Amino acid sequence: MNEEILQRIDRNYGIENWSSGYFGVNPQGNIVVHPAMHDSRWVDLKSVVDHLVHERKLSLPILLRFPQILTNQLKLLTGAYRDSIEQFGYQGKHYPVFPMKVNPRREVVEEFLKETGRHRVGLECGSKAELYAAIAQDQTPESLLICNGFKDESFCRLALLGVQSGKRVVVVIEKANELKILLRVCNELGVFPWIGLRAKLYTRGSGKWASSGGDSAKFGLTTSEILQCVRLLREEGREQCLRLLHFHIGSQITDIKRVKNAMKEAARVYAKIHQWGLPVDYLDIGGGLGVDYDGSKTRTESSMNYTVEEFANDVVYTVQTVCDEEDVPHPNLVTESGRMMTAYHTVLVVSIREEIETFADDQPEVTIDEDDPQVITELKGLCDDLNGKNYFEYYHDAVEHKDELHTQFNLGLISLEDRAKGEVLYWEICARALRESEQTRNPNEEFEDVKRILAAKYLCNFSLFRSAPDSWAIGQLFPIVPLHRLHDPKIDFATLVDVTCDSDGKIDKFVDLRDVKETLELPEWRESEDYFLGIFLIGAYQEVMGSYHNLFGLPNEAQIFIEAPDRFHVAKIVSGSKIQDMVSFARYDVHHLHDQFAKRVRGMAVNGQTTSDAAEQLMRQYEAAATWSTYLD
DSSP, X not given: OOHHHHHHHHHHHOHHHHSTTSEXXXXXXXXXXXXXXXXXXXXXXXXXXXXXXXXXXXXXXXXXXXXXXXXXXXXXXXXXXXXXXXXXXXXXXXXXXXXXXXXXXXXXXXXXXXXXXXXXXXXXXXXXXXXXXXXXXXXXXXXXXXXXXXXXXXHHHHHHHHHHTTOOEEEEXXXXXXXXXXXXXXXXXXXXXXXXXXXXXXXXXXXXXXXXXXXXXXXXXXXXHHHHHHHHHHHHTOGGGEEEEEOOOOSSOOOHHHHHHHHHHHHHHHHHHHHTTOOOOEEEOOSOOOOOSSSOOSSSTTOOSSOHHXXXXXXXXXXXXXXXXXXXXXXXXXXXXXXXXXXXXXXXXXXXXXXXXXXXXXXXXXXXXXXXXXXXXXXXXXXXXXXXXXXHHHHHHHXXXXXXXXXXXXXXOSOHHHXXXXXHHHHHHHHHHHHHHHTSSSOOGGXXXXXXXXXXXXXXXXXXXXXXHHHHHTOOOOOEEESSOTTOXXXXXXXXXXXXXXXXXXXXXXXXXXXXXXXXXXXXXXXXSXXXXXEESOOSSHHHHOOOGGGOOOOXXXXXXXXXXXXXXXXXXXXXXXXXXXXXXXXXXXXXXXXXXXXXXXXHHHTXXXXXXXXXXXXXXXXXXXXXXXXXX
């Protein structure tokens, strides 16, 4: 590809800015994926999808999972802390913990735990279900099993079961009454875990989840509650169980200054507790390490103004400085950076099924009759004479004429046919003026609304609510790029709509270095040709938080290992939800539905509305439909 095409691809999609070296473009104009930055191994994503669709007979949408990226993100995280600890002479160790709430899928959890011996990877649980799964997993004895979230007696009993099975379990106290419950169960069973206290810091994070910290935070103990817990531990003679101080100021922290402030405050709290003679020696800094979804490296909500290395350096240096001032040992650092660890490893591949026509598409050419109203004649003149010099002026004239057109129609002065003519001419003028503006070096911002209105709507075979719910719920931006045809010169401005019957099932905000784009530049849709889009960086939270709106289920899934340049191995395929799965989810009994349908059609046969053979055939067809995908074929 020549330099001009490469610049256009970079301008439209900014792949190098947000991909962290995992994704790129090959000379054929297709997206490729690498298992790590600068790794010579790669695979063409279009080739992977073609193989899965045509040879493995999978239907779209397909979630592609790349376990090697999980492993590499873990290495980046642990490497950053290792280097910082060595650089500053820090005396504690780093303990990475994967929070299961980010992505509790077995394939993800087990991939991280393969590295537990090398990196001391542990798990964090916030519910009994997560804890139940976690205590059966293989971990190195040194790694941690952190129990966060609100707890009752059964939660505590389950945690102690983990202790009895040889796990290094840390039960983090979120509210003072939990400690009483825990100690009662411990005394009953004669089993004691490590105990952590979650501090409610004054410092708040930044970005969408800033409310996770500060005085009004949902979780955490106030200073007086921490003192109350310490007194209770001493009264029970169990102060030796207190080993960890925990805090969390929010996910996706966008501003590194907030991290520094939080570390100073938390390190002071840790130092004061240690000075009371308590054996606390772990500081759990929670999550918060961001992902640069839009590649801008700024404090915007979909980015962050720091690197992983800078984050680790600031954590280590700040905690060390405070501890040295307070003359207390450096604590072991526990991190729960789940978003950073998982976001990059999945790509949702969707197919564009068709283009939903816009105002200016496929309209017949307007011819002017001598008895047409003057407003129509003038709009036709503007349309015919518009060029690169006058397009801005003519566009403004057309806006005035459109208002006049509707005024005259409301007064009954022109017919419905005249109104239709005028609207066709108006949108044609808008489309031509937009094209002229886009050909200039600095396109006029006034045409952004025109671009948005005229943008093609591409119907994509997926459910936004199932596979990228944060896009709908909180306006999270995810990079979206065609997997192929990136060098195609014919470009449409488009927005995306999903297959749900919900008007919110759309994506009309896209990543951009300078701003948030309201349209995406996409190769022109061609009927009867494969057209695949990838939604990237959705490995964190999206799978577990997706809903079953309209009873659209889980997509098909494939686990891909990259073996060599242009060589890959499909390690695992997980079938997506079938119709019968989703109706069962909605509490229907599939067998009862079959019986109801059979009763109905057999009744029709008895009444002479159909034959017995036809009724039997209908029943077979209905039962067979239960195994169909919930998505479009």
